[in-house]
Amino acid sequence: MPLSLRDLLNRARWSDANLHALELVVVHRGAPDDRRTVAGAMVSDVGASGVTLTPSREDEEAPFLPYHRFLAVRGPHGLLWDKEQGVLPTAVAREATVTSSDEPVGREVGVAHEVVLRAATDTTPIVIDGSAGEGGGQILRSSLTLSLLTGTPFVIDRIRGKRKKGGLLRQHLTCVNAAAAIGSAKV
Incomplete structure (x- = not known):
């Protein structure tokens, strides 16, 4: 080209x-x-x-x-x-x-923790560790988005588990309810 x-x-x-x-x-x-x-x-x-x-x-x-x-x-x-x-x-x-030798060489950054606690089967949904990484709402929002796109149900365990105030807050519940309404899903 x-x-x-x-x-x-x-x-x-x-x-x-x-x-x-x-x-x-x-x-x-x-x-x-x-x-x-x-x-x-x-x-x-x-x-x-x-x-x-x-x-x-x-x-x-x-x-x-x-x-x-x-x-x-x-x-x-x-x-x-x-x-x-x-x-x-x-x-x-x-x-x-x-030449390609002029290009900087990148390196892959390894993931320090597993996010999937249990893989999905025919009868059970995938289980995601909600305390992975910073353990904030971003893993919830990302999971909701991917679930809506792929139609794959999921369960989050230990959501915000590393936080002083663990569990879902109002903004997280609002996000979950909005995603459920968009995807015609049940919570």
């Missing part, structure tokens, strides 16, 4: 961290001969239809620059994008030279 202008700018912003080194050549105010060069350091956000620039004054609204006003994008080593040609081969070639 060819590299788009947005992809090029996002790569410069996040992967290469050199968005500040780019120059954006744009049509200013819509007049064909009114060209303006915007420093890449002025770009605060790269969106689907254009870029948002950092305002020059604090009381000023952030200017938006739509992609259709772009004429060219220049980098430290020359032209990277042109309105008529798109992303130039030199920009794509530079992307191809980035």
Whole structure:
């Protein structure tokens, strides 16, 4: 898939961290001969239809620059994008030279505790440990959501078991009743 202008700018912003080194050549105010060069350091956000620039004054609204006003994008080593040609081969070639060894290596974080106390069978629902993790209402809300999506019933044991005030509070009961009403379930 060819590299788009947005992809090029996002790569410069996040992967290469050199968005500040780019120059954006744009049509200013819509007049064909009114060209303006915007420093890449002025770009605060790269969106689907254009870029948002950092305002020059604090009381000023952030200017938006739509992609259709772009004429060219220049980098430290020359032209990277042109309105008529798109992303130039030199920009794509530079992307191809980035090897996977340049990418940071992630690692999987192991789960320190089991959340499922008992697996579901044909006759009994899954039993979830309500005291897992912080033992708050988030495990209840996540379980309710997944149950609604999959149609799988569940039981929570020791809900908020690590808290000083264990058990369900009003907001948790409201959430359970709302989920039951949405899913036509019984509590």
